[in-house]
Amino acid sequence: MDDTDRRLLALLQEDATRSYAALGQAVGLSAAATHERVRKLREQGVIRRTAAEVDPAAVGKGVLAFVLVDATSWMGDSGAELAALPEIEEAHVVAGSASVLVKVRTSTTERLQDVLRGLYGIDGVSGTRATVVLDTLFERPVTP
Amino acid sequence: MDDTDRRLLALLQEDATRSYAALGQAVGLSAAATHERVRKLREQGVIRRTAAEVDPAAVGKGVLAFVLVDATSWMGDSGAELAALPEIEEAHVVAGSASVLVKVRTSTTERLQDVLRGLYGIDGVSGTRATVVLDTLFERPVTP
DNA sequence: AATGAAACCCGGCGGGT
């Protein structure tokens, strides 16, 4: 993982449809060498996958909220139950006053309410504190 | 935006390197028709871009935290100042007791502290409440 | 680990149904 790899990662994060030739030119390498480096980055798991980024609003997911979930028991093994709620985009075990933090996207606030109801249905959950997003200033990839 | 489009989106979200032929076979369409549909989805902005997903830990970003930022004045126009801190991955204006919620990835907790210091340097910021992530249960794309 | 050449396959585009 040298500096060239990091530059390649940065380029692929903003547009993974670039050709290896163009990519190589940007970092001063041949297409074949570039291909080999990227292949290794995939193999090592540095590049998890290459995915299409979908606009949430365009697929009817205009409401975004972060929900702190309080629990009376350990929730670190409740991943599957949380994943069963498809509107939950991320779930993290956190330190602090809450046990889990989830990121939720729904079509409407009514549907958000349904998700909160669903959270209460999970064993040990004793409370939720939702923070509703009014406007997203920016979302960007990690800077290697 | 019919059901076929949604299936295409789901497939492209999990692997955008698939060929249009394979994609078309999965939804019962020819490669050309599939290509046309995906082109339109891009044109309409439903597909924002296709990007490589990088493992944060692999690029030395092992610490994740969500920070609620309190402010004494309106922070909805502070996007640029927040974006100037490269460790901030997302920034949202929120309803509730805080004004802004940011997602921060750093190499160490010391660096996280630096980011918090940086936040206090922004005009109007009066406080921060950080929630540190111990373990990420899952992160997945939006389900169309 | 990088290069250049070569084979193969895919993306992109026309025309037609």
Next chain:
DNA sequence: ACCCGCCGGGTTTCATT
């Protein structure tokens, strides 16, 4: 809108250094 067929270019591999 979808399907078929063609063509240029990119991906992918291999021998070589």
